[in-house]
Amino acid sequence: MRKAGRHFLQIPGPSAVPDRILRAISAQTIDHRGPDFAEVGQTALEGMRTIFKTSGPVIIYPASGTGAWEAALVNIASPGDRVLMYETGHFAFMWQKMAAKLGLRPEFIEGDWRGGADPDAIEAHLRADTNHEIKAVCVVHNETSTGSVSPIAEVRRAIDAAGHPALFMVDSISGLASVDFRFDEWGVDVCISGSQKGLMLPPGLSFNAVSEKALEVAKTATMPRSYWDWHDMLGPNATGYFPYTPGTNLLYGLNEAIAMLHEEGLDNVFARHQRHGTATRKAVRAWGLDVLCARQGQESGVLTAVMMPDGQSADAFRATTLEHYDISLGNGLSKVADRVFRIGHLGDFNDLMLMATLSGVEMGLAQAGVTHSPGGAQAAMDHLRETPVAQMAAE
Numbered sequence: 001m002r003k004a005g006r007h008f009l010q011i012p013g014p015s016a017v018p019d020r021i022l023r024a025i026s027a028q029t030i031d032h033r034g035p036d037f038a039e040v041g042q043t044a045l046e047g048m049r050t051i052f053k054t055s056g057p058v059i060i061y062p063a064s065g066t067g068a069w070e071a072a073l074v075n076i077a078s079p080g081d082r083v084l085m086y087e088t089g090h091f092a093f094m095w096q097k098m099a100a101k102l103g104l105r106p107e108f109i110e111g112d113w114r115g116g117a118d119p120d121a122i123e124a125h126l127r128a129d130t131n132h133e134i135k136a137v138c139v140v141h142n143e144t145s146t147g148s149v150s151p152i153a154e155v156r157r158a159i160d161a162a163g164h165p166a167l168f169m170v171d172s173i174s175g176l177a178s179v180d181f182r183f184d185e186w187g188v189d190v191c192i193s194g195s196q197k198g199l200m201l202p203p204g205l206s207f208n209a210v211s212e213k214a215l216e217v218a219k220t221a222t223m224p225r226s227y228w229d230w231h232d233m234l235g236p237n238a239t240g241y242f243p244y245t246p247g248t249n250l251l252y253g254l255n256e257a258i259a260m261l262h263e264e265g266l267d268n269v270f271a272r273h274q275r276h277g278t279a280t281r282k283a284v285r286a287w288g289l290d291v292l293c294a295r296q297g298q299e300s301g302v303l304t305a306v307m308m309p310d311g312q313s314a315d316a317f318r319a320t321t322l323e324h325y326d327i328s329l330g331n332g333l334s335k336v337a338d339r340v341f342r343i344g345h346l347g348d349f350n351d352l353m354l355m356a357t358l359s360g361v362e363m364g365l366a367q368a369g370v371t372h373s374p375g376g377a378q379a380a381m382d383h384l385r386e387t388p389v390a391q392m393a394a395e
């Protein structure tokens, strides 16, 4: 049966694609080796540097974020290399699993999934590596399975305090363009991102922002690589071209997304996400439920993971909510499967879209018979009304 009105895609990525971007993507595909392509390519490659806040190169792959994870590892490592990773949640676990599958030796600092990476634990681990064998420290910026943000600048300080030469690699697949991120200022060596979260595009593009130091390490790193090779990309990229067929239409969309982000101003975008995160947490607490992220100041503006009352099924609740209100909520992943649901509040999103989302959740809680108190949507409305947005000048 036809469902009237728009579906609410409130998973924490893919996020709903704004009409402006859909229209940009719908333009006819052009010859990616022809004269008109150079401007498309150059605009995207230059534009992404302003989003990562880097003066160095950004590599763009026609791949999902997982591809760019692999690219980051195979460009800087040699078989058997040790890499230090931190268990912020499911995505950190999957990146660690990939490193092991590729023949690296990941060392995984255990986490409780309720906050970001702990800089002190990373510093202590690096200090113990007196021979400086660890090749890279890998941290997830915005852990999409838990709704926690890692303190990236502090992790950099921890690496420096340990006097360790490891590269610093950050997965900001769901953080970039939603949560403050500063590649150069924070001394990141490789940042991985993807198109379908804060960048508001459909899935299919992913990114590596790369420091000078990482490019140098890549020259002698011996992991087999071909499709992902940074140095093969950089030659053609210098004139706006790619060594193989790029995601041409997604690049049209990317250029539109970058323009939209700068029209709003990145700081306004970050503040908007944070405000929606705060309003959502007020709703969750008014329902009498718990937010999975338990570290104050590390709660994500991208999504909120909500813990179900003991013995009640998050997946049954999500199915009921989808059936009755045509809204998709994120599921709990691996360790927290069926124990948690995730509310995405990222991308091209405003107050009334948040209120529709939270109303859908509140109606769904009642419909599915989940133990809760009513009034969460009201608490969020009160917060939004009481904290009007102070618009900073756009860039």
Ligand SMILES: *Cc1c(COP(=O)(O)O)cnc(C)c1O
Pocket (backbone or CB within 6 Å): 013, 064, 065, 066, 067, 091, 140, 142, 143, 144, 171, 172, 173, 174, 194, 203
């Ligand atoms: C979405 C996501 C990934 C995986 O990206 P895909 O595009 O699904 O391959 C990895 N890490 C984080 C933090 C993510 O949010």
